[in-house]
Amino acid sequence: MTQSVCPQALKLLENKAEVFVANDGDLNNYADQIKDADAIIVRIGKLDRKAIEKAPNLKVIGRTGVGYDNIDVEAANERNIPIVITPGANNLSVAEHTLAMMLAISKNLAQCDTETRNGNFTSVRGNGKIFEVCGKKVGIIGLGAIGIETARLCKALGMDVLGYDPYLPKEKIEELNILHYADYESMLGDCDFVSLHVPLLDETKNMIGKKQLQMMKKTAILINCARAGIVNEADLIEALENGTIAAAGTDVFETEPPPMDSPALRAKNLLCTPHSAAQTQEAVIRMHTMCVESCLAILRGQQVSNIANKVVYSK
Ligand SMILES: NC(=O)c1ccc[n+]([C@@H]2O[C@H](COP(=O)([O-])OP(=O)(O)OC[C@H]3O[C@@H](n4cnc5c(N)ncnc54)[C@H](O)[C@@H]3O)[C@@H](O)[C@H]2O)c1
Numbered sequence: 094m095t096q097s098v099c100p101q102a103l104k105l106l107e108n109k110a111e112v113f114v115a116n117d118g119d120l121n122n123y124a125d126q127i128k129d130a131d132a133i134i135v136r137i138g139k140l141d142r143k144a145i146e147k148a149p150n151l152k153v154i155g156r157t158g159v160g161y162d163n164i165d166v167e168a169a170n171e172r173n174i175p176i177v178i179t180p181g182a183n184n185l186s187v188a189e190h191t192l193a194m195m196l197a198i199s200k201n202l203a204q205c206d207t208e209t210r211n212g213n214f215t216s217v218r219g220n221g222k223i224f225e226v227c228g229k230k231v232g233i234i235g236l237g238a239i240g241i242e243t244a245r246l247c248k249a250l251g252m253d254v255l256g257y258d259p260y261l262p263k264e265k266i267e268e269l270n271i272l273h274y275a276d277y278e279s280m281l282g283d284c285d286f287v288s289l290h291v292p293l294l295d296e297t298k299n300m301i302g303k304k305q306l307q308m309m310k311k312t313a314i315l316i317n318c319a320r321a322g323i324v325n326e327a328d329l330i331e332a333l334e335n336g337t338i339a340a341a342g343t344d345v346f347e348t349e350p351p352p353m354d355s356p357a358l359r360a361k362n363l364l365c366t367p368h369s370a371a372q373t374q375e376a377v378i379r380m381h382t383m384c385v386e387s388c389l390a391i392l393r394g395q396q397v398s399n400i401a402n403k404v405v406y407s408k
Contacts, residue, residue, distance in 0.1 A: 095120060095138040098157065102381035109389065120144045127151075132388045135164060137349075137368075142168040153177060153391040155384040158371060159238075160320060161401045162293045173408050176401040177387040181238060182379035183371035188242035190370035191288055191318045192250070194342030198314050198364055199226050227251035232284035234277050234300070235291030235319070236261050236269070243288055244271055255280050281308040286316065293320035301325065306332040313338045318370045321345040330360045344370045 097103065097114045106112055113126045118138020120127050127133065127148045133140060134155035145151060145168045154169055155177045169176055197203065201222045208217035231247045233240045236258035244254045248270070256271040257280055266273040274280040277300070281287060287309065291297045301315065302325040309315070315338060317324050326347045332338050340362040349368055351357050358365065371380065387397045396406060 094134040094136065096136045098134060098136070098381040098385060099377055101378050102385040105382060105385045105389065121147065131392055134384060134388065139163040141165050145169060145172070145174070153388045155388040156401070157380045157384045158183065160292060162320065164401075166402055170402055170404055173405045175391055175397075175405050177384055177391065177397065178399055178401045179380045179383040179387075180399055182383050183373075183376040184238040184242045186373040186376040187239045187290075187318050187370040188246050189373075190344060190366070191239075191243050191290075191316055192246045194316050194318070194344075194364055194366070195226060195231070195247075195286055195288075195314065198340050198342055199224050203364060226286075229253070229285035230255055230283060231286040231288060232256070232274075232277075232280045233271070234258075234280075234287065234289050236266060236271065237290060239318075240288075240290035241269065243290060244269060252286075255284060278305060278308055281305055281313075282310065284313060285310065286314050288316040289319045289323050291319055291323060293322050297323050299323075299325045301329070303328040303331070306337050309338050311336060311339065315341040316343075317341070318344045321347045321349070326357060330356050330363070333360050333362050340364070342366075344368055 094112065094114050095118050096116060103112065115123050117123070120133065120140060121144045124147045127144065129150055130148045131150055132153045132155060133148060133151060134157065136157050140154060140163065142165045145165060151174055153175055154164060156164060157179060159178050159180050161176055161178055164176055166176065205217050227250055230253045232255040233244055234257050236256050240258070244256065247254050254271045255274060256266050257274045257277040258266065263273045291300070300323050306328060315324070329341060333341060342364040344366045345368055346357055348355070357363065387399055390397050
């Protein structure tokens with residue numbers, strides 16, 4: 094394991110496995126320990142081709158989450174190694190985090206907290222920056238598990254939900270009472286909030302860059318609780334600095350943790366969280382136990398449906 098799974102998940106391994114915890118996101122540094130590994134579980138970090146090649150016995154890769162852009166899928170496919178993921182385990186947590194960011198920004202919570210403590214109670218109270226989200230339009234890009242949950246919560250707050258997902262039929266999107274857009278760029282100018290819930294793929298890389306930021310309202314707020322790389326970080330910071338959009342919230346960074354001199358950490362109107370959207374107490378237990386149970390099932394020779402590379406089952 095790159096880092097330890099939670100105690101509930103470790104318990105599932107008692108008397109079944111020898112566990113090595115690297116406490117390091119790069120298992121290339123642990124060639125001796127991974128050379129005999131039957132399973133590798135990646136929490137934070139990466140598993141590249143070189144590391145997979147250092148583990149000739151490897152039969153399953155576990156990833157405690159749904160994003161697996163940090164694992165070399167091609168290298169795993171070549172050896173027919175299933176990559177276990179944990180869909181459904183953190184949908185609600187990430188959707189709640191997205192809403193928390195929207196509410197925190199609309200109520201200017203971060204600045205209000207700092208200024209109240211600094212004795213600027215009156216000036217920050219009356220600065221006219223705060224607004225209600227009810228009645229505002231939120232555009233959701235990517236209507237998978239998290240996107241749909243986010244839409245549900247936004248509606249509970251009285252927001253209008255607009256959506257774009259080229260892989261979901263229009264009828265399905267409309268059934269969810271979401272206003273369907275056939276292309277996301279035409280949606281951007283209609284939104285008060287834009288929230289991203291797509292995986293990081295070649296086609297989604299830099300989906301939001303300078304050009305798209307300019308299509309958004311000057312008052313718009315962008316939320317990224319998906320992956321860095323979907324939003325071009327340098328373009329976002331520039332857009333926040335020069336007022337192209339009003340504010341943004343991000344749970345993800347090009348380099349994680351971002352170096353202390355990262356412009357993102359000094360950006361105006363950017364609310365930052367440390368890739369913590371899925372780290373609720375509840376979601377962590379669900380993700381880790383599901384990951385460990387599925388890895389054990391695969392080692393027993395069973396097929397589980399929650400794998401990222403189903404192609405390995407056809408070989
Ligand atoms: N911040 C965090 O801690 C955290 C936690 C969990 C997931 N995530 C990220 O959120 C992403 C979404 O998670 P999910 O569970 O909803 O995944 P999901 O697979 O259920 O949904 C992804 C959706 O994106 C759609 N999509 C794919 N390509 C698209 C494109 N080009 N344009 C628009 N839509 C597109 C898919 O059709 C799908 O409906 C994950 O891939 C992961 O990177 C982040």
